[in-house]
Amino acid sequence: MNEQKTNQLFVFKRVKSNGEIDKFELAKRVVVKDMPIFTKVCMNYHFKNSTSKEKDTIIFCKIDEIFEMNFMTEQCLTRYKFATHLRR
Numbered sequence: 001m002n003e004q005k006t007n008q009l010f011v012f013k014r015v016k017s018n019g020e021i022d023k024f025e026l027a028k029r030v031v032v033k034d035m036p037i038f039t040k041v042c043m044n045y046h047f048k049n050s051t052s053k054e055k056d057t058i059i060f061c062k063i064d065e066i067f068e069m070n071f072m073t074e075q076c077l078t079r080y081k082f083a084t085h086l087r088r
Contacts, residue, residue: 007033011071028071037076
């Protein structure tokens with residue numbers, strides 16, 4: 001009832017430096033407020049393992065499906081639809 005809608009997704013990547021503290025830089029900013037698939041999305045997410053060195057896909061879950069989004073191309077793909085909606 002009091003859900004706050006997700007507006008943007010900021011993806012940072014770690015930049016290693018010689019002998020200094022690791023730094024982070026913005027890799028991509030994605031505006032998700034107008035994407036219908038991002039309604040009632042759990043903000044616990046995982047990066048998809050890939051064979052390439054750079055990760056570019058995040059896996060999200062909703063009460064009715066699991067989907068992934070390539071944040072570089074902003075393409076979403078449904079991976080699994082639940083037969084019965086999750087309750088929590």
